[in-house]
Amino acid sequence: MVRKHKQGRKPVYCSAKCRKEMAARNLNRGKALITAALGWYSAPRGSETYREAFREMNAILQRFREQDRNAGRPSPEIAAAKALEDGFRYLDRCKA
Numbered sequence: 685m686v687r688k689h690k691q692g693r694k695p696v697y698c699s700a701k702c703r704k705e706m707a708a709r710n711l712n713r714g715k716a717l718i719t720a721a722l723g724w725y726s727a728p729r730g731s732e733t734y735r736e737a738f739r740e741m742n743a744i745l746q747r748f749r750e751q752d753r754n755a756g757r758p759s760p761e762i763a764a765a766k767a768l769e770d771g772f773r774y775l776d777r778c779k780a
Contacts, residue, residue: 706763713744713748716744717741717744717745720737720738720740720741720744721737721741723737724737724738724741
């Protein structure tokens with residue numbers, strides 16, 4: 685993968701098609717995770733909601749990882765490492 689411009693992020697996807705597929709997959713997966721993640725984050729530590737939301741979140745993530753393996757997709761660790769190495773953070777892109 686080659687940069688299109690001197691400045692900017694390193695390419696993460698092998699093609700525009702892969703990028704669109706990954707974006708759609710991430711959108712759907714985010715919808716599945718957000719309720720459990722916010723419930724876990726917001727609940728008092730040690731409460732039943734905290735424990736159950738954490739279990740649910742991990743079960744969802746495990747299923748996503750199995751789906752990726754079965755589809756022959758690369759490890760999500762690779763995409764995360766590329767984004768972190770590049771200094772590309774979500775909060776940096778949010779408006780204050």
